[in-house]
Amino acid sequence: MYRPKYQYMFLDIITPEKKLFSGEAELVKLPGSAGYFEVLTNHSPMISTLMEGKIKVKDVHGTISYFDIVGGVVEVLNNKIAVLVDSSAID
């Protein structure tokens, strides 16, 4: 199946109450249920559950930010990443 190549991926980190992050990213590191894993551009489609831990995001300017989460689900599809977070530990 042909999929266009992108330089960046579009990342959304959402809680039921607000969007924690929305924008382009270069690298995302997630606390998967089987351990931490990184998602880079043009990753194949996947769905994974997340454990308690930190999400590391490197955006297109190279700025790195962290989000503490207690659990959630991530969907990666066509360079769009949606992270559904139960609630963020930081308020």
Added chain:
Amino acid sequence: MANLKEMRLRIVSVKSTQQVTRAMKMVSAAKLRKAQDAIIQIRPYAGKLHDILVNLIAQLGSADFENKYAEHKDTKRILIVAITSNRGLCGGFNSNVVKKVEELLLTNYDSYYKRGSVDILAIGKKGVDGLKAKNIQVTKTLHKLFEGLEYRSAEVVAQDLMNAFSDGEYDRIDLVYNQFKNAAVQKLVVEQFLPVEIMEKVMEDSETHHYFSDYILEPNVLEIMKTIIPKSLKIQFFKSILDSVASEHGARMTAMHKATDNASELIRDLHLQYNKARQSTITGEILEIVSGANALNG
């Protein structure tokens, strides 16, 4: 005829009432906007969760898998969750919920209610008051939920309900609340919370929607389902609460708008009466003076 001073006082008092209702309307309008925003905020999360669910079920090919929240057992005990508000002055908002609960108890759940196997969880002080006035026993109350409402507190309540269901304490849990349509319209709904029926709904969606099912799944479909289904239940519960809160403010805004209009009408009538009375007093006085002068000139 009432004397003039009394009427003046009456007009002043109606005017100050009108000021209060007008202020309450403004406050409700502001709160409504906030409540509406909260509903909008939840949409991306709820939407994505639904998409993932549809995709996963498409992957599974059927909704037949072990799910402790979907077991249709023989219904023995029922819990009705009545969502109202802590404050009044919002038209039929609270009484509609109370009436619906009463109706459910007397019709659908008639036989269960007679056996005493229907429990009621009332969220909102006004709901408790209304139910007590109808001699309906409220099993549990939860008023604090509305104070600084956030997802985390709603999540805890939803988890408690889910535990009560999976432990077999209740075999069916219904939500009765006002669904938010727009500022002026609320729709009273009875929603089956547990056992879940989302599966059936999702199945229908997955047949019509175009989906993508070639995912890498970590750890596996069933595990992911196990974490997603409780999430979607919690979201459903939280959404009901948010809907109810927005409806409450909408209902109060409408009620207060009507009250303000009524006060305007009342003031107009009173003014008319007052002016008539004043005029007739003056006419009387003039007549007295004229006839007095005539008598003197006689």
